[in-house]
Amino acid sequence: MAETLKNTLKVHSLRNTSCREEVLAILTRENAALSHGEIEKALENRFDRVTIYRTLKTFVEKGIIHKVLDEEGLRYALCKEQCSEHRHQHDHLHFKCTSCGLTSCIENSHIPAIPLPEGYEALETSLLIQGICPACNRPAQ
Amino acid sequence: MAETLKNTLKVHSLRNTSCREEVLAILTRENAALSHGEIEKALENRFDRVTIYRTLKTFVEKGIIHKVLDEEGLRYALCKEQCSEHRHQHDHLHFKCTSCGLTSCIENSHIPAIPLPEGYEALETSLLIQGICPACNRPAQ
DNA sequence: AGATCACTTGCAACAGTGTTGCACAATAGC
DNA sequence: GCTATTGTGCAACACTGTTGCAAGTGATCT
Numbered sequence: 001m002a003e004t005l006k007n008t009l010k011v012h013s014l015r016n017t018s019c020r021e022e023v024l025a026i027l028t029r030e031n032a033a034l035s036h037g038e039i040e041k042a043l044e045n046r047f048d049r050v051t052i053y054r055t056l057k058t059f060v061e062k063g064i065i066h067k068v069l070d071e072e073g074l075r076y077a078l079c080k081e082q083c084s085e086h087r088h089q090h091d092h093l094h095f096k097c098t099s100c101g102l103t104s105c106i107e108n109s110h111i112p113a114i115p116l117p118e119g120y121e122a123l124e125t126s127l128l129i130q131g132i133c134p135a136c137n138r139p140a141q
Numbered sequence: 142m143a144e145t146l147k148n149t150l151k152v153h154s155l156r157n158t159s160c161r162e163e164v165l166a167i168l169t170r171e172n173a174a175l176s177h178g179e180i181e182k183a184l185e186n187r188f189d190r191v192t193i194y195r196t197l198k199t200f201v202e203k204g205i206i207h208k209v210l211d212e213e214g215l216r217y218a219l220c221k222e223q224c225s226e227h228r229h230q231h232d233h234l235h236f237k238c239t240s241c242g243l244t245s246c247i248e249n250s251h252i253p254a255i256p257l258p259e260g261y262e263a264l265e266t267s268l269l270i271q272g273i274c275p276a277c278n279r280p281a282q
Numbered sequence: 283a284g285a286t287c288a289c290t291t292g293c294a295a296c297a298g299t300g301t302t303g304c305a306c307a308a309t310a311g312c
Numbered sequence: 313g314c315t316a317t318t319g320t321g322c323a324a325c326a327c328t329g330t331t332g333c334a335a336g337t338g339a340t341c342t
Contacts, residue, residue: 093255125271127269
């Protein structure tokens with residue numbers, strides 16, 4: 001496991017440091033988009049705020065994670081599809097559950113082409129759907 | 142014109158104050174989503190930051206304006222469709238031009254139904270398309 | 283027009299978010 | 313192990329957004 005993480009860093013020519021490894025581990029473990037604050041909390045102050053900001057920024061630049069916007073602000077989630085510095089999957093579909101509050105990526109749905117008025121040229125599309133996720137939708141058993 | 146604005150406030154049982162009237166005037170004049178900072182600047186410090194925050198919050202609650210999220214943060218735009226405190230148009234399509242930087246609402250396009258995996262229940266959809274707007278797309282004449 | 287009362291505003295203070303510069307520390311490659 | 317390069321922690325700062333409170337203003341009634 002830790003080997004996989006180290007490898008991810010190596011592939012993107014990033015040095016293997018404990019902060020990077022742990023941020024990556026947390027984002028892998030939680031299957032949801034996390035904010036800087038949530039990550040900081042999960043790391044229990046073992047790293048400086050600034051270091052975490054820079055780590056996230058680096059990861060976004062390298063295409064390891066991507067930004068997710070919801071009403072509460074900016075979050076970050078792993079890019080599961082093959083993104084790289086040069087080739088980045090530009091259409092993101094995110095789902096925010098209004099019940100449990102988790103925001104996650106929906107991988108296997110594709111955003112249909114949106115008809116735009118004359119003259120508009122679309123380059124990148126990001127879609128946030130709010131509603132109830134399967135876990136919260138299921139009646140208690 | 143000012144009469145229309147006053148009327149908008151009255152309809153939503155809000156007191157007619159110069160701050161509210163001017164914020165409304167700016168959002169009506171600019172055909173784009175504006176951030177708190179941009180509105181504050183447009184008002185040339187004639188009102189306190191806090192007052193503007195509260196004005197925007199009130200307008201959102203009354204359904205006069207709605208929030209728009211783009212990569213740079215939160216913006217606000219007029220609700221052109223009939224929104225009210227109780228009935229609110231929940232599907233928003235926004236376009237951010239990466240050339241001129243303006244974010245605006247696209248009124249006449251409808252977001253198609255997005256196929257979601259089993260178990261997800263969609264309540265509200267917001268879509269941000271980034272690209273080139275008609276004004277920037279047109280070759281200089 | 284003036285009094286009244288609820289609603290608004292401005293100010294002070296604060297918490298959270300994100301950035302930069304710089305000195306020191308750790309890593310990868312030899 | 314040594315060294316160059318890359319990361320980290322700290323301090324400081326700017327910006328965003330919120331709250332409590334005292335003072336001011338608008339709408340309503342007489």
